[in-house]
Amino acid sequence: MEDNISGGRQNRKRETIDFLRDAFADTDILFPIDEEKKTDALMTLQKEITHKKTAFVNDKGKIWKNQLRYADRTTLILHIAGCILMLFTLKLMNIQNIDRGMMLTIATVLSGMLGSLSILAVGKSCFAKLSELSESCFFNVRQLAAFDLVLSGVMNLAVLTVCILFMCFRWQINLIRIGLYILVPFVFTQCTCLGVLLTERGRRNMWLNTAAGIFLSVSCAVSTSISSLYTRAALIFWGIGFVLGTVILILQIKTLFTEINKGEILCTNWN
Secondary structure, three states, X not given: OXXXXXXXXXXXXXXXXXXXXXXXXHHHHHOOOOHHHHHHHXXXXXXXXXXXXXXOOOOHHHHHHHHHHHOOHHHHHHHHHHHHHXXXXXXXXXXXOOOHHHHHHHHHHHHHHHHHHHHHHHOHHHHOOOHHHXXXXXXXXXXXXXXXXXXXXXXXXXXXXXXXXXXXXXXOOOHHHXXXXXXXXXXXXXXXXXXXXXOHHHHHOHHHHHHHHHHHHHHHHHHOOOHHHXXXXXXXXXXXXXXXXXXXXXXXXXXXXXXXXXXXXXXXXXX
């Protein structure tokens, strides 16, 4: 019985293939190929190929310069706007003489926002659903990811360093304490957003990554209302959290490049 069903399916499959082959053959007859024009087109292509020069850029400095020149500036401008917003808000808090509690809440939200923006910049090639094309163009996915990670990292560290130093002197808070209070939410937001990016669904949906960043930033801001978390005794837990988050982030970045080399991102990003 099963053999009869299998044989029937194979026969229908052959009939379908034969039908399609005949349909294509009948259609080709309606569009005859001009052999003379075909030959001229082939000769033109061969002539252009002989004049084409392939330039190999081995200088890393030139590669970085060209990446900055040809990079998509949409996400970069958004990231720069986030950095400017954090500096502007810091200046505004100083003018308004905001108390420590409110300052810490606002700074936590903004640091988490910067963390999510940096991962958003790294994942823009995945969100664009054109990773396959980037592998055949001027830069490959690995180069784009490395460029975005380095650029966003430099921008974030510069802005966060300015903010931490300013808050340390303005609100008279120990440098290590205020540094951990700002950097831990930043690192954990990056870990969460990059973790989402490493999933297939996260690479297909930009808003899922954005929602994860917003949720964690708000959650960290809510935690500032718990006074026991901001005592000297709890400082060791903040230090452990910072080290743990940094290690996780490094492992995630390594995993990201491993999947890029294996072609996982290219293979899953097809629709």
